Amino acid sequence: MIKVNKRITTFLFVLLAWGVFSQKSDSLTKPKNLTLRQFSRLADNSKKPVLLCFCADTFRVCKIQEEALEQIALERHQDMDVIWINLPDNPKIARYFEITSVPVLILYVKGYPVWLLYQVYEKEKIIKYVDPYIVNQ
Template sequence: MKSNFNNIIASKTPVLVDFHADWCGPCKMLAPILKEVKAELGDSIKIVKIDVDRNQELSGKFQVRGVPTLILFKEGVPVWRQSGVVSKPDLINILRNYN
């Protein structure tokens, strides 16, 4: 997963990574928001979901201490991050700033 992850985030297209857990209530609230954001922004953004329980090494590398944590990568570099649920309008505005 780690080498594949590095290839994914190295994309010229911004990549939003959702570090989440199956047992996390706020993560479940965020999932449909991310689907709506992807539907609205289309190919201008990639969204990847990473389960922190199954990918502890990756979560540790990016110092994910709480879920959900969103990290936006542009060409492999983290350019924005936030923990907690973000509203659809706020997330779209943030993502458009990095396109």
């Protein structure tokens, strides 16, 4: 049996995380090739609310939504995590959630989904929906 140094384990974990979260646009996390287990960790292990956007960056409506989410991620990064799930980059997640239209926004609080929105929303409207959950943290 091979003994694994704690530093090596940490280093490997960091490399794995860096591969999963390889694309970051300011504070908007854009993971690629997520497994269901990794996805579950994103939503379940965060101490802050997690706003997920399921989208496809090839659609114009998703580009509009992305702009609003980038602004929210920059302004509210200390209060919440904002994660962009690009469906072509994450086909397993798309199949699991049976996403058939985009964009889809889901807010997770303490590992549980608390609301779901199915269309493009402006930044102010998203913040209006999110704020009650941030205040109660």
